[in-house]
Amino acid sequence: MGTFWTVFPKIKVFISTLYLSVLRIFSMKTQSRIVVKKFGGTSVGSIERIEAVAERVCEDAKTGQSPIVVASAMSGETNRLVRLASEINPYYRGPAYDMLLASGEQVSISLLAMAMEKRGFKAKPLLAYQLGIETDSIFSKARIKSVNSEKLKSYIDEGFIPIVAGFQGVTGDDITTLGRGGSDTTAVALAAAIGSNECEIFTDVPKVFTADPRLVKKARELDYLSFEEMMEMASLGSKVLHYRSVELAAKFGVKIHLRSTFEKREGTWVVPEGEVMENPVVSSVTHDANTAVIKLFPIKEKGQKFITELFTELAEKNVVVDIITQSQNEIGQRLAFSVTEEDLANAEVITKKLMPEGCEIFIMRDLAKISTVGVGMKNHPGVAARFFKVFSEADIPIHLVTTSEIKISAVIDKNKLEEAASALHSEFTLDKDEE
């Protein structure tokens, strides 16, 4: 006697097909449609813009996507909070400072949630403690250690659009913050946590350019950048993405789609090196106008001991030292290092406390760092020579220099920045009309 299935073979096929369809619908519902979308400060800088962001996210939700929104504080808000804190104590960094700064994102996500509910969607504003975004305990520059993805998924399963506060985390009982631009990192961390291979970062420009177009008139748009190049650009002070976010994206294979909040067209994709189509020698000229330099001379005695102590204490106080140069002549050692303008006050206090007798300190302000970045530099010698030629021809003095496998940076006077950027951009054939 045949079994049920041999007697009714067509039913078997039908049921199998049905089963596969159901499976497909399920996997769409629970996985592939989830997209993390991060909106920065200018994107949520006014009620009008918050409404526009809500409108855009709701449109995506209507077409079948399951969005997770990450938002920064409204533009200007974090600066306002920093100013308030500075009036009390410009040097204080700790739990109270981070709690203060974290309030900015609380405002923007609440307003975004209200704007989405107005459009008939269920939205859930979520703070770091509510989502269990755990970090280490380096206040103001904390690193995300883990995210409770189950909590996030359960809100999605209940039909909510999660609106997550960027930039913040928790350690023990305390609130932490991730440093300027940290919302990018929150977004990538969430994408990684839920196993998504894509993260949209909305910003006020439609693409990444070969240079800041406000500075270099002939700047061009880029379709692709490698993680490596983007990491260099981020660490060089390009405001496009937070360094740690690219690092995380590279680690977890999350492609970053940088695009405009105000336009629908494709933006720039940040992807593994192998997926970048073209690899010019230099892909971009970036700059950071937020640079200061401390010079010390002459360091006569126990120079190495002092320098070790100095950089140890600067690190302990979370002052990021960027470029360091050191040289020696018959009088003594000469040391120079660069920091951000925000960290300068702290750095100056620490340096003066530790520096040996007879040594003089020189503070240089109003500086800028300018850099060329490109994975192509690995295989093309002579980039450094072309780099220096630009400065010598334009008669722009270089105060400090540093290089890596895929970048060269120079610290120069801020008022020479525009001239230097345009000249480098031309030298490395990035100009629009040379395409």
Place this chain on the structure above:
Amino acid sequence: MGTFWTVFPKIKVFISTLYLSVLRIFSMKTQSRIVVKKFGGTSVGSIERIEAVAERVCEDAKTGQSPIVVASAMSGETNRLVRLASEINPYYRGPAYDMLLASGEQVSISLLAMAMEKRGFKAKPLLAYQLGIETDSIFSKARIKSVNSEKLKSYIDEGFIPIVAGFQGVTGDDITTLGRGGSDTTAVALAAAIGSNECEIFTDVPKVFTADPRLVKKARELDYLSFEEMMEMASLGSKVLHYRSVELAAKFGVKIHLRSTFEKREGTWVVPEGEVMENPVVSSVTHDANTAVIKLFPIKEKGQKFITELFTELAEKNVVVDIITQSQNEIGQRLAFSVTEEDLANAEVITKKLMPEGCEIFIMRDLAKISTVGVGMKNHPGVAARFFKVFSEADIPIHLVTTSEIKISAVIDKNKLEEAASALHSEFTLDKDEE
């Protein structure tokens, strides 16, 4: 043979005395020295004022007190947040709205903590979720159900001055707020939770007055008020204390010391009725300039059913209806009720949705409620007659009236408020020169 104690009686007395002293020091350290101090929005309205509050609290801490600070948002901040929310949706009340408003206190407690740390004290800014301030789920008007006093005590034991965010609580995963002035309630709830019988509420006036001195030139200062009187005053819109805070204080026997942030002298004590020294017939004239009235006429059919539905839905939407009057003539029923100006938009929408055909709605704005309060009214008849005489002599129309055992209130035009307040103040012999 005598015991040790009979042989050395003097040592016994000495040891006993020592034991008692140690006990006293201990009980001071672990109990009597804890004082909750609440600072309102104007007290923390600028960095300068935050520094002054920190200075004052640190001085108290140096004299052996163990302070717990509760702070409101910096003055103007909550209004700013409400305006932002209103631009998106003036009717929305829910988790996102409360999360938004709660950010104001997060800013002020962080800054206060920084100001205390600058003075060499360990300070711990604490949000509602960190302290487990549990409330019910009535967003924007939540009531505190419990406080995790162990957490609070453990911070004190570790040598921290806890700086607690007023006005906020949590329910499940969500942040709630307690309604305007809710920080008073937070302060009393903390005092009750740690078993303190006293709570200091710092404000911008040195005492409670018999009337608002900006309105009534001859207003006098009060040394004592009963809980009952203060509750009436609070529910009548006197901005001195949050109603729920007095209710809690009465329930748990926490005496409230209302005093100035800027002066050191004693303020006004709010205490059980038996502890008030003098009981005049009327102890104060209070007012609330934030009143609007909705009138409906004629309600012809199913009047009671409509009125029941109306007040049910208003309550569900958290619109607080204050005074209600109802009358009937041959054409139909007449209904009038008062709400706050903030709730008016919501109330109007609900009323228009439910009201029966043929009924007209009249909105009256720019109104004020004026009241006389006094526990003495219980035993003195004729107060109502004297109250109405004042309005008839001054020719001020009364739109609505309501009475209780210890108060009479009338809703009048806002532009008649000052005249009415001064006249009532004189009528009930509260004027300064009549002392």
